[in-house]
Amino acid sequence: MTISSPTAPRRTLVLGIESSCDETAAAVVARDADGRGYILSSAVRSQFKQHELYGGVVPEIAARAHTTCLDHIIAAALAQAHVKLADVDAIAATSGPGLIGGLIVGAITGKALALAAGKPFLAINHLEAHALTCGLTDGLPPPYVMLLVSGGHTQILFVEDVGGYRRLATTIDDALGEAFDKTAKLLGLPMPGGPSVEAAAIDGDPRRFKLPRPMLGRADPNFSFAGLKTAVRHAAEAIAPISDDDVADICASFQAAVCDTVVDRVAQVMRAVVHRFPDDRHRPFVVAGGVAANQVLRAALVGVAETFGYSFHAPPLSLCSDNGAMIAWAGAERHARGQSDGLQAPVRPRWPLDADAAPAKGAGVKA
Ligand code: KG4
Ligand code: ZN
Numbered sequence: 001m002t003i004s005s006p007t008a009p010r011r012t013l014v015l016g017i018e019s020s021c022d023e024t025a026a027a028v029v030a031r032d033a034d035g036r037g038y039i040l041s042s043a044v045r046s047q048f049k050q051h052e053l054y055g056g057v058v059p060e061i062a063a064r065a066h067t068t069c070l071d072h073i074i075a076a077a078l079a080q081a082h083v084k085l086a087d088v089d090a091i092a093a094t095s096g097p098g099l100i101g102g103l104i105v106g107a108i109t110g111k112a113l114a115l116a117a118g119k120p121f122l123a124i125n126h127l128e129a130h131a132l133t134c135g136l137t138d139g140l141p142p143p144y145v146m147l148l149v150s151g152g153h154t155q156i157l158f159v160e161d162v163g164g165y166r167r168l169a170t171t172i173d174d175a176l177g178e179a180f181d182k183t184a185k186l187l188g189l190p191m192p193g194g195p196s197v198e199a200a201a202i203d204g205d206p207r208r209f210k211l212p213r214p215m216l217g218r219a220d221p222n223f224s225f226a227g228l229k230t231a232v233r234h235a236a237e238a239i240a241p242i243s244d245d246d247v248a249d250i251c252a253s254f255q256a257a258v259c260d261t262v263v264d265r266v267a268q269v270m271r272a273v274v275h276r277f278p279d280d281r282h283r284p285f286v287v288a289g290g291v292a293a294n295q296v297l298r299a300a301l302v303g304v305a306e307t308f309g310y311s312f313h314a315p316p317l318s319l320c321s322d323n324g325a326m327i328a329w330a331g332a333e334r335h336a337r338g339q340s341d342g343l344q345a346p347v348r349p350r351w352p353l354d355a356d357a358a359p360a361k362g363a364g365v366k367a
Contacts, residue, residue: 012089012335013040013081015113016328017074019066019106020098020126021151022047022057026074027324028081028088029136031332037136041080042318042325043073048191055185063101070109077324085117090340092331095123096348097152103347111343120340122331127353129326130288131159133315136329140284140313145273147266147301150289151177154223156269157353158276159286162333167357168269173226176258177291182229183254186236187247197251198294204245204252209235211257213264221268222360228257259300266301270308285310293320 010033018025027042047065051057078085093110096103107123114121130148134140142159145168154176156169174182177194184193189200211231214224232254236242242250270285277283285305291297292314305312319325334340 012332013083013087014090014092014328014332014335015088016324016331017093017106017110018322018324018327019070019102020094021102021322022051022062023322024066024069024073025322025324026077027328028077028083029325029328029332031336036139037329039325041077042323043076044323045069045073052191059099059101062099063105066102066105070105085113088119090120090122090331090335092122092124092327094126094327095345096125096351098126100347100349107347115343121343122334123341123345124327124330125351125353127153129330131157132162132330132333133288133319133326134286134313137315137319138313143277144284144286145269146286146288148289149176149291151175156221156266158273162337165353167354169221169223169265170360171223171225172360173224174229176225179225179229183232186233187250194291194294200248201251201255204248206252206256208249209253211253213257213260216261216264221265223265255296259297262297263300263304267304267308270310283310284313286313288315290321293317
């Protein structure tokens with residue numbers, strides 16, 4: 001349930017807590033009455049060392065790790081921002097989608113702090129936080145087209161307003177970050193997979209392996225990456241044992257296939273929604289989520305935005321992957337609109353941004 005209150009103070013300080021996957025993070029952001037945002041602190045602890053042995057994120061280990069360090073991360077965020085809990089106007093915590101154990105740890109901690117300090121609590125949708133980050137970093141208000149590419153999601157959204165999201169495309173199987181992670185694992189590269197694949201690809205030949213471009217040219221703008229992942233496996237098996245040069249060429253070829261596919265899908269949407277912008281000279285395109293840190297993909301997206309007359313926006317690298325600032329900012333945006341959530345707000349492992357979006361047909365559709 002969302003509760004509305006009539007007034008919001010001029011400058012708000014919000015503490016944000018993130019624990020939906022394998023990053024424990026907290027931050028304090030300020031939001032001025034004119035909508036401008038400032039990061040006063042941002043503390044992040046990644047758990048990837050704890051999961052490395054298992055080749056992927058283990059939910060139980062993640063939840064325990066959040067429990068162990070969340071208090072310290074929150075204390076660090078408050079200390080770096082030179083504020084006390086009593087100084088913040090609201091407390092925001094990721095409440096979905098994500099791994100349920102971690103979500104419970106973060107949300108319960110946020111609620112306990114809110115109750116103890118007598119502050120409003122905001123249950124934040126992690127995808128909404130990624131979607132609104134460019135408001136904090138670029139001062140960019142909706143409407144905009146957004147590509148959200150993370151470990152669990154691959155979507156193109158039309159962001160009409162804060163709280164108004166239309167899903168225009170989604171993956172019918174794997175998320176793009178997942179495809180990077182699985183490719184890395186298959187090639188014996190360390191976690192986190194995306195940055196490893198990108199680093200290995202730097203010296204590689206993107207033309208050596210003819211990998212498929214799934215969905216290229218299809219009328220609907222959805223994504224599919226499961227076939228690409230399988231093609232990578234076949235390519236690696238066909239030349240086993242693989243050398244470092246082979247790994248570099250496979251990674252570069254994989255990235256090239258990803259870029260061609262994503263650019264084609266994004267172009268499809270850009271064409272289709274061109275008329276939805278009130279000002280023809282101002283059509284922003286935003287990319288966010290962990291995979292948005294990939295420089296090759298970013299360059300490809302700059303190109304497609306230019307072709308279709310969109311301005312390109314992406315968060316700085318440190319705010320592409322999961323962080324507390326984006327959660328605090330989503331909280332600040334909602335708080336500025338007089339919203340808060342009760343302490344009974346549930347955690348939601350699945351929490352689509354656009355509840356009305358028709359389900360996409362595919363093997364393992366992500367909401
Ligand atoms: O947004 P995020 O930090 O967490 C989720 O909400 O899922 O995204 C994590 C994903 C992982 O799959 C990771 O491998 C990928 O983002 N990633 C990258 C890069 N940096 C992180 N993928 C490709 N290139 C990168 N440089
Ligand atoms: Zn994320």
